[in-house]
Amino acid sequence: MPEGHTIHRLAQDCRDRFAGRAVRASSPQGKFSDGAALLDGQVLTGAEAHGKHLFLGFGPAGWVHVHLGLYGKVTFGTGPAPAPVGAVRLRLATGATASPEEDGPAADAHYDADAHYADLRGPTACELITEGEKRAIHDRLGDDPLRASDDGSGAWARISRSRTSIAALLMDQKVISGVGNVYRAEVLFRHGIDPYRPGRDLTRSEWDAIWADLVALMREGVRNNRIDTVRPEHTPEAMGRPPRVDDHGGEVYVYRRAAQRCHICADEVRAAVLAGRNLFWCARCQPPVAVSAPAR
Numbered sequence: 001m002p003e004g005h006t007i008h009r010l011a012q013d014c015r016d017r018f019a020g021r022a023v024r025a026s027s028p029q030g031k032f033s034d035g036a037a038l039l040d041g042q043v044l045t046g047a048e049a050h051g052k053h054l055f056l057g058f059g060p061a062g063w064v065h066v067h068l069g070l071y072g073k074v075t076f077g078t079g080p081a082p083a084p085v086g087a088v089r090l091r092l093a094t095g096a097t098a099s100p101e102e103d104g105p106a107a108d109a110h111y112d113a114d115a116h117y118a119d120l121r122g123p124t125a126c127e128l129i130t131e132g133e134k135r136a137i138h139d140r141l142g143d144d145p146l147r148a149s150d151d152g153s154g155a156w157a158r159i160s161r162s163r164t165s166i167a168a169l170l171m172d173q174k175v176i177s178g179v180g181n182v183y184r185a186e187v188l189f190r191h192g193i194d195p196y197r198p199g200r201d202l203t204r205s206e207w208d209a210i211w212a213d214l215v216a217l218m219r220e221g222v223r224n225n226r227i228d229t230v231r232p233e234h235t236p237e238a239m240g241r242p243p244r245v246d247d248h249g250g251e252v253y254v255y256r257r258a259a260q261r262c263h264i265c266a267d268e269v270r271a272a273v274l275a276g277r278n279l280f281w282c283a284r285c286q287p288p289v290a291v292s293a294p295a296r
Helices: 004-018 033-039 104-108 130-142 151-160 166-170 181-190 204-224
Strands: 024-026 047-049 054-055 063-068 073-077 088-093 117-122 125-129 270-274 277-281
Touching: 004 047, 004 054, 004 073, 004 117, 004 204, 024 033, 024 277, 033 088, 033 125, 104 125, 104 130, 125 130, 151 166, 151 204, 166 181
Parallel strands: none
Antiparallel strands: 024 088, 047 054, 054 063, 063 125, 073 117, 088 117, 270 277
């Protein structure tokens, strides 16, 4: 499932391509035909993200709420939108599109030189909602490191009282929104936190450092459209090691590196299943805390 930086990047990409412009909306797959009909010809007034939820604003018409889930994907293109391929739930496009019988230079004359399109496929949710329904979604989500209005204090209020492991809490979208398996594993490693430590055993200073690091890492994720978590001194170039080869891209410390050597201490990276998700950590770099300390 895409992590929060991907959804914030999608919101940014939608603003760059469509904000302030009337869009053509359609549902080639047919599952969002009624909603698309209400949006067709409307101006995109805003695009924002909260955790793994994307919201596209269309003024009085409401908001399109999208949750990609495990299989959802958004693809962008420039120029005239081609015939849709696959199950496109929602297509947004600017500029005129040639009719099927048009082709070549005659069709090109109808095209907007600054035309864009976006296709949404396979989302868990794609629905047209009201402002009140949008607010209800925000209200049930936790602090998001990429939202300027959030500072991590709401997440701390829940973490500091919880016996649940910090690894599980970081994946609970009601506690902190947008953090997925990669950021969870990596930020705990970067701060030497045992993933099984109960939330209430963290100190406030430890949490503040984790939050600040998530803000910085996820902003870089938005900027680069990939997750890189290793510090400059631990890059392949600095350490003389081979670069990571993985379909997730980016350089990491422990994520999906089970049974490989830790970049820092050379111990074997461990893996386990926690709450149905794979967990990765280094037992030497992230040792358990022997004595439970009161949260403060």
